Amino acid sequence: MTKESNINHTLSQVADNEMAAILKKELQRQKSQIVLIASENFTSQEVIKTMGSVLTNKYAEGYPGDRYYEGCNAVDEVEDLAIKRCNLLFNSNYSNVQPHSGVQANTSVFLSVLNCGDRILSMNLRDGGHLSHGHKQNLTGKYFDIFTYSVDTETEMIDYDNVKKLAKISKPKLIIAGASSYSRIIDYAKFREIADEVGAFLMADIAHVAGLIAGGIYPTSVGIADFTTATTHKTLRGPRGGIIIADKKYSGLINKSVFPGTQGGPLMHIIAAKAVCFREALDPSFKLYSQKIIENSKVLCDFMKEKGYRIVSGGTDNHLFLIDLTDKHLTGYEASEALASVGIILNKNVIPYDKLNPNITSGIRIGTPAVTTQGMGPNQMYEIGEMIDFTLKNKDNGTALKNVARKVKDLAESFPVYSGL
Numbered sequence: 001m002t003k004e005s006n007i008n009h010t011l012s013q014v015a016d017n018e019m020a021a022i023l024k025k026e027l028q029r030q031k032s033q034i035v036l037i038a039s040e041n042f043t044s045q046e047v048i049k050t051m052g053s054v055l056t057n058k059y060a061e062g063y064p065g066d067r068y069y070e071g072c073n074a075v076d077e078v079e080d081l082a083i084k085r086c087n088l089l090f091n092s093n094y095s096n097v098q099p100h101s102g103v104q105a106n107t108s109v110f111l112s113v114l115n116c117g118d119r120i121l122s123m124n125l126r127d128g129g130h131l132s133h134g135h136k137q138n139l140t141g142k143y144f145d146i147f148t149y150s151v152d153t154e155t156e157m158i159d160y161d162n163v164k165k166l167a168k169i170s171k172p173k174l175i176i177a178g179a180s181s182y183s184r185i186i187d188y189a190k191f192r193e194i195a196d197e198v199g200a201f202l203m204a205d206i207a208h209v210a211g212l213i214a215g216g217i218y219p220t221s222v223g224i225a226d227f228t229t230a231t232t233h234k235t236l237r238g239p240r241g242g243i244i245i246a247d248k249k250y251s252g253l254i255n256k257s258v259f260p261g262t263q264g265g266p267l268m269h270i271i272a273a274k275a276v277c278f279r280e281a282l283d284p285s286f287k288l289y290s291q292k293i294i295e296n297s298k299v300l301c302d303f304m305k306e307k308g309y310r311i312v313s314g315g316t317d318n319h320l321f322l323i324d325l326t327d328k329h330l331t332g333y334e335a336s337e338a339l340a341s342v343g344i345i346l347n348k349n350v351i352p353y354d355k356l357n358p359n360i361t362s363g364i365r366i367g368t369p370a371v372t373t374q375g376m377g378p379n380q381m382y383e384i385g386e387m388i389d390f391t392l393k394n395k396d397n398g399t400a401l402k403n404v405a406r407k408v409k410d411l412a413e414s415f416p417v418y419s420g421l
């Protein structure tokens, strides 16, 4: 993916022996397991190297050219470069690259246009929404009045007529389009129409699909939603962090809400790594990468369907899909534990209208960004599908599972990501 570089010190050769041992263990885990967590990826060595730079030493509260501290010439250039590349990548005229995470990007948008008690209409968590869109324990649930829309009981897809109906009834100040476990395309234009009809702001949270949008194979929300928030570490394959994209007219409002609204000093080493990630995503090879993510997702999804698993909404248009295990008499908890025991790492997930609680769940979520970064293709998807099916059918047969575990390790190790480490 990138040229071999000397980042060993950041991974397994730190002088702190105690920590070095742990880092080595984690590196080994990442090399030998198959990661199907839809929100995870393997970032490039360039990104890792940049994150491990001296930029972490610098305080730079404020924005380029307008800082509260001296000595910001270089970090100003870093942030300007990140903003320039982000705007180029997402075809926007304003972006804020400072949010420490996706949730903080969302929180900053809320702070910018909402007051305590204002109403938000967002996707039900059980149907694919995110904790930061209204969970009781999240700031959104505590300070705002949350109304939610669900997916259709039959199609398990967003029913836009129903969203419109709910918007008209609830008259929200902000509508959120975006999800963590929704395998279909979200129609931002339809959300825009609905928002306009009730006079609401529209925020698109593209945390999961940012890389697919950057690759040009998933419809963009930029230019349609008032605010687009994203994470840089999921399909976008960069450092752990968040961004906000909006029209220039919102720049003052958003900048103020990020700093001093929700954050202090920006993480300049992470912003630099975001800039590196944006450059990688601007390369034509990234388009190919994002196409392959979806191709792998569809192949694995179809394979599981042929094996008799019920797929939520019947299929996928993106990097992930959900399997409903109800008719297999397995919970998501049991399935994910069994799969983890052979080295296939994914997460249990609630499915629409799930009757089980979020710690147990009726489903599992499968995503292909990480295995695609490793260079795996359709043949490996069949292999992985077979191993998932076998493991779930033989989850109490220790000897059989030992064999699968060996195969998982062999497969993972034959697609190394970090060469030379």
Ligand SMILES: *Cc1c(COP(=O)(O)O)cnc(C)c1O
Binding pocket: 039, 100, 101, 102, 103, 104, 129, 130, 132, 178, 179, 180, 205, 206, 207, 208, 231, 241, 242
């Ligand atoms: C992952 C995710 C986030 C949160 O990102 P963090 O960086 O973990 O804070 C926000 N929104 C959605 C839809 C997500 O899937």
